[in-house]
Structures are given as structure tokens and as C-alpha cells.
Amino acid sequence: MRMNNHLFGDRIFYKKLWRLTLPIAMQSLMLAAVAACDAFMLGRIDQNQMAAVSLASQIQFVQNMFLFSATSAGAILGAQYWGKGDTRTINDIFCMMLRLCGFVSILFCAACELAPGALMRLFAHDPELIEIGVGYLRIAGWSYLLTGLSQCYLTIMKVSDHAGRSAAVSSTAVVMNIALNAVFIFGLLGLAPMNANGAALATLIARAAELALCVASSRRKGYIRPTWRRLFHRDPLLEKDFTKVVLPLLGGSMFWGVGFTSYTAIMGHMGADAAAANSVAAVVRDLICCACNGISSAGGIMVGNELGAGQLERGRVYGDRLNKLSWLIGLGSMLVVLALTPPVVAFVELNETAHAFLIRMMIIMSVYMIGRCVNTVVINGVFAAGGDTLFDVYSLSVCMWGVAIPLALLGAFVFHWPVMAVYACTCLDEVGKLPWVMAHYRKYKWVKDLTRDIKPS
Numbered sequence: 001m002r003m004n005n006h007l008f009g010d011r012i013f014y015k016k017l018w019r020l021t022l023p024i025a026m027q028s029l030m031l032a033a034v035a036a037c038d039a040f041m042l043g044r045i046d047q048n049q050m051a052a053v054s055l056a057s058q059i060q061f062v063q064n065m066f067l068f069s070a071t072s073a074g075a076i077l078g079a080q081y082w083g084k085g086d087t088r089t090i091n092d093i094f095c096m097m098l099r100l101c102g103f104v105s106i107l108f109c110a111a112c113e114l115a116p117g118a119l120m121r122l123f124a125h126d127p128e129l130i131e132i133g134v135g136y137l138r139i140a141g142w143s144y145l146l147t148g149l150s151q152c153y154l155t156i157m158k159v160s161d162h163a164g165r166s167a168a169v170s171s172t173a174v175v176m177n178i179a180l181n182a183v184f185i186f187g188l189l190g191l192a193p194m195n196a197n198g199a200a201l202a203t204l205i206a207r208a209a210e211l212a213l214c215v216a217s218s219r220r221k222g223y224i225r226p227t228w229r230r231l232f233h234r235d236p237l238l239e240k241d242f243t244k245v246v247l248p249l250l251g252g253s254m255f256w257g258v259g260f261t262s263y264t265a266i267m268g269h270m271g272a273d274a275a276a277a278n279s280v281a282a283v284v285r286d287l288i289c290c291a292c293n294g295i296s297s298a299g300g301i302m303v304g305n306e307l308g309a310g311q312l313e314r315g316r317v318y319g320d321r322l323n324k325l326s327w328l329i330g331l332g333s334m335l336v337v338l339a340l341t342p343p344v345v346a347f348v349e350l351n352e353t354a355h356a357f358l359i360r361m362m363i364i365m366s367v368y369m370i371g372r373c374v375n376t377v378v379i380n381g382v383f384a385a386g387g388d389t390l391f392d393v394y395s396l397s398v399c400m401w402g403v404a405i406p407l408a409l410l411g412a413f414v415f416h417w418p419v420m421a422v423y424a425c426t427c428l429d430e431v432g433k434l435p436w437v438m439a440h441y442r443k444y445k446w447v448k449d450l451t452r453d454i455k456p457s
Contacts, residue, residue, distance in 0.1 A: 013318065017298055023167030024158065025294025029287065030167075030174035034206075036283045037178045038199045041185050043348050045195060047276045052132035053196050054279035055123040055268055058261045059137060060144055063108040065257030066250065067148050070100045071155040073246035076384055077450060078159040079301045080308025084451050089238065090160065090224055095231045096242055097152040105148035112141025123265045126272060132196050139200035143207040150207065153214035159301055160224050165217055173210035177202050237452055245387055245450070252392035259400045263426040266412050267419075273350075274419045277357035280348050281365055284340060285372075288333050292373040295322065295329060296381035303385035308451050316447050319382040323374075323441060330373035337366040360420045364427055371430030378437055386446035395436055400429040 038057075042050040074097040081089045111119060116137040120130040157166035183189055184198025194201065218225035267278040299322040306315035341362040345355060379392050408425040411417035 010321075013302075013321065016302060017295075020158075020163050020298030020301060021294040023163045024297045025290050027154075027167040027170040028293040029290040030171045034174055034177050034181075034203070036287060037181050039279055039283045040348065041181055042196060042199065043276075043280070043350070045185070045193075047350060047354070048126075048128050048272060049132060049196050051268075051272060051275045051279055052124070052129040053136055053199055054282065055129060055264065055275065056120060056133035056136045056140070056196075058123055058264050059108065059112060059119055060140070060147070062257050062261055063104065063144055063147070065253035066104040067101050067151050069246055069250040069253045070097050070104070071151050072249050072380075072384060073097075073242055074152070075155050075159050075297075075300070076245055076304060076387060076389075077242060078156065079304030079385065080449065080451050082159050082161075083305035083308035086451070087160075087224060090156070091227055092230060092233065092235055092238055093242065094152065094156050094224060094226050095233065096239070097155065098149065098226060098231065100246075101148035101152050105145050109141050109145040112137040112144060116141070123261075124268045124275070129268075129272070129275075136196045136200045139197055140203050143200075143204040146207040146211045150211040150214045153211075153218055156224050157217070158297065159304075162217075162223060163298075165223075169210060169213045169217060172213060173206045176209055177206035180205055241450060241452065245389055248389035248393050249384070252389065252396055255393060255396035255401060259396065259405055259429075262405055263408065266408050266422065266426070270412055270419055270422065273354040274357055274423075276350055277354045277361055278423070280344065280350070280358055281361040284337065284344055284362065285365055285369070288336055288340075288369060289372060289376070291333065292326065292329050292376045295325060296377045298381075299377060300381040300385040303382055307386055307447065307449050310449055312447050312449065315386070316444060319385075319441075319446065322382055323378055326374040326377035327370075329377070330370035333369040333373050334366045337362060337369055357419055357423075361423055364420070364424050368427040368430055371432075371434050374434060375430055375437055378441055382441070383446045386448040387450045388446035388448070391440050395433045396429070399433040399436075403432060404429040 038053055039050050042053055074093050078090050078093050081087075081093070116134040117130065119137060120133040124130055124133070154166045154170060157163065157169075180202035181199055183191065184194045184201050185196075187193035187198075217223060264278065264282070268275040299318070303315045303318050303322070306312075306318060341359060344362070345358055348358070350358065379395070383389065383391060404425055404427075407428065408422050411422045411425055
């Protein structure tokens with residue numbers, strides 16, 4: 001029996017979607033708010049402080065690509081096994097995520113503590129920006145050690161019907177981070193102003209509090225917590241399934257993450273004014289993307305639950321609805337960016353040249369938002385829910401690495417194009433791959449049940 005595929009005709013679908021989307025989107029918004037507060041607070045002090053922290057934060061951005069791969073693989077399999085009702089296997093998935101994310105976090109923390117100068121020189125050549133960034137990384141690097149572990153806990157909460165608690169924990173840490181930002185950056189409560197180092201210290205304290213809240217929450221009744229004696233237990237079949245999902249996710253994340261970091265590095269090498277304007281535009285972009293991030297995660301969980309429960313037709317219909325919604329969200333995001341341009345430009349403290357760059361970047365970014373929203377929901381939500389994770393690698397290798405990045409590099413360092421032409425090149429990939437994404441969607445390769453009947457061991 002085929003379900004009604006009318007976009008707005010299923011109250012149960014929308015009730016569950018919004019129940020999941022709102023806390024996840026709020027969590028995404030609160031996380032983006034930290035970067036926004038860092039940028040705007042530091043921007044009120046000095047343009048270079050803001051630009052340096054934005055560039056230094058690209059290290060965590062790259063780390064997050066590894067963490068995203070591991071936790072997304074855990075969420076994909078976890079959502080399907082939750083739909084199947086197999087909590088024991090979800091616990092084993094939790095332990096696999098902790099092992100992988102813990103290892104990655106140790107590596108990135110060590111890099112920030114041992115070679116912060118080398119890391120900063122990847123993104124800037126201005127000595128002042130490098131010096132500020134080095135100080136930031138030496139403090140913030142310790143927070144990178146904690147982030148990977150807390151993300152595992154938050155992911156398991158989302159897929160096990162505790163998205164609200166996950167958002168509450170994350171939001172509490174964000175509020176603490178923002179409050180401490182003001183105290184340490186501006187030197188409130190009798191403290192000396194710490195500028196960029198203050199932002200790093202606030203982040204470290206907030207991440208420690210977040211992990212403590214995650215561990216405490218997991219001990220509540222009805223929550224899944226890791227069984228420590230099984231932390232290093234290995235199930236060959238489950239590991240095979242996890243690897244099959246995580247490797248394409250890692251490839252896609254690295255293609256996208258390193259590519260996006262390359263965009264930032266290219267803009268950073270075009271001068272302090274371009275770097276500062278790009279920093280502000282990136283903050284606005286990340287804030288606006290919270291809606292599509294929430295829909296993507298929530299929709300992926302819903303589709304995964306149905307596929308894991310064997311309800312393949314219902315999963316397909318849910319995917320169709322999410323696809324249509326993504327276009328509406330993209331158009332809405334474009335209008336929001338345009339509406340926010342005047343107040344954002346008026347608020348930030350930039351010189352005349354950087355202000356002019358920012359206005360034009362916001363206009364270009366408004367069109368980019370359509371592609372970003374659609375691709376996030378369809379690729380990261382719908383495709384991923386059924387384990388169709390390899391397509392993202394193909395699309396990124398062609399659209400980002402085959403077109404956008406080469407054009408941006410040639411424009412910046414060979415042909416010496418204007419800043420706005422180079423910035424436009426960095427926005428080509430999301431819009432350019434839309435036809436390809438829609439063609440792949442209609443093949444319905446993502447409609448798959450990934451679960452197994454795993455015997456206890």
C-alpha cells in the first residue's frame with residue numbers, strides 16, 4: 001500500500017519532524033552563536049583579533065570533519081537499530097564512536113600544543129595574525145581534546161529520542177561560553193582584558209562543563225550510556241557495517257572540510273580586509289544554516305528509523321517530503337541573508353574597504369544558500385539515512401575540487417582577479433551540483449535497511 005505523498009498532509013510526520021528539528025536546530029544555532037559572539041566581541045576591539053581567531057578556528061573545523069564522520073556513521077546505524085529496537089547494538093556503536101573520536105581528539109590537541117605556528121602559517125602570512133592565532137590555539141587546543149567525547153554522547157541522545165536533552169546540554173555550555181567570552185575578552189569582574197586568549201579560555205571551560213553534563217545525563221533512567229567493559233570489544237560484522245558507512249563519510253567530510261578551509265586560506269591570503277569581511281560573512285552563513293542543519297539531522301533520523309524498522313515505502317515518502325521542504329528552506333534562507341545584510345554591516349567594526357567587501361559577499365552568499373540548504377538536507381539527511389554516503393564524495397571531487405577550488409586558486413594567485421570574483425568562485429560548488437543531486441535522488445538507491453540480527457557476545 002502506497003502512502004499519500006502530499007507535502008503537508010501528514011500531521012504525524014510533521015509533529016515528529018518538528019519535535020526533533022527544533023532542539024537540533026537550536027543546538028546548531030547555539031553552537032554557531034559562539035562563533036558569532038567571538039567574531040563580534042573581538043571585532044569591537046580590533047579587526048585583526050577577529051580575523052586571527054576566525055583563521056585559527058579552522059583547525060577545529062578540520063577536526064570536526066573527522067568527528068562528524070564518526071558521529072554521523074553512528075547516527076545512521078544508531079537510528080536504524082533504534083527503529084529496530086536493538087539497544088545493545090547501539091551501545092556497541094557508542095563505544096566505537098568513543099574510540100575513534102578520542103583518538104582524533106588527542107591528535108589535534110597535540111598538534112595545537114606542539115606546532116601552533118606551523119598551523120597558523122597555513123592560513124595567513126600576516127605576522128600579527130599568526131601571533132594572535134598561536135596564543136589562541138595553545139589554550140583552545142585543550143578544548144579539542146574534550147569535544148570529540150561530548151559529541152559522541154550528544155549523538156546517541158539524539159537517535160534515542162532524547163534530542164531535547166542533547167540540545168539542553170549543548171545550549172547550557174554555549175550560554176556559559178558566551179558569558180565567559182564577555183568576562184575574559186573585555187576584562188569584566190576586575191580581570192585584565194585577554195582579547196583572543198580570553199575567547200579560547202572561555203571555550204575550554206565551556207567544553208569541560210559540556211562533557212560533565214553529558215556524562216551525568218547518560219546516567220539517568222532511560223538513557224544509553226557506554227558499557228565501559230565493552231569499550232574495546234570488537235564485533236566483526238558491526239565493524240564492517242560501520243566502516244562501510246564511515247569511510248565515504250570521512251572522504252566526503254575531508255573533501256568538504258579541507259576544501260572549505262582552503263577557501264578561508266585563499267581569502268586570508270588576499271589581505272586582512274578580505275579575511276575580516278569573509279570572517280563576518282562566514283558567521284552569518286553558519287547562523288542561517290542552522291535551520292537546514294536541524295531538518296537534515298531530524299529528517300535523517302526519521303528516515304533511518306523507518307528503514308531500520310523495515311518500512312521502506314514510508315521511508316521513501318518521508319525522503320520525498322524532506323526534498324521538497326529543502327527547497328523552501330533554501331529560498332527562505334536567501335531572503336533572510338539579504339534582510340540581515342544592512343544591520344550586520346552597520347554593527348561590525350570594519351574599515352571602509354572591508355565594509356564594501358562584506359556587502360557584496362552577503363549578496364553572493366544569498367544565492368549560495370539555496371544550494372547549501374538543499375544539498376545539506378538531501379545528501380547529509382536523506383541519502384545518509386539509508387547508507388548512501390559515497391555519492392557525496394563523487395559530487396565534492398568534481399564540483400568543489402575539480403571546479404571551485406582550481407578557479408579560486410587561479411583567480412587569486414595567477415590571474416589576480418578582484419576579491420569578489422574569487423569569493424564567488426568559492427560559492428560555485430553548492431549551486432553547481434544541484435542538478436546532479438536531484439538526478440541521483442530520483443534513483444532511490446538510499447532506500448535500504450542496514451540492520452542485521454546481531455547475536456549477543
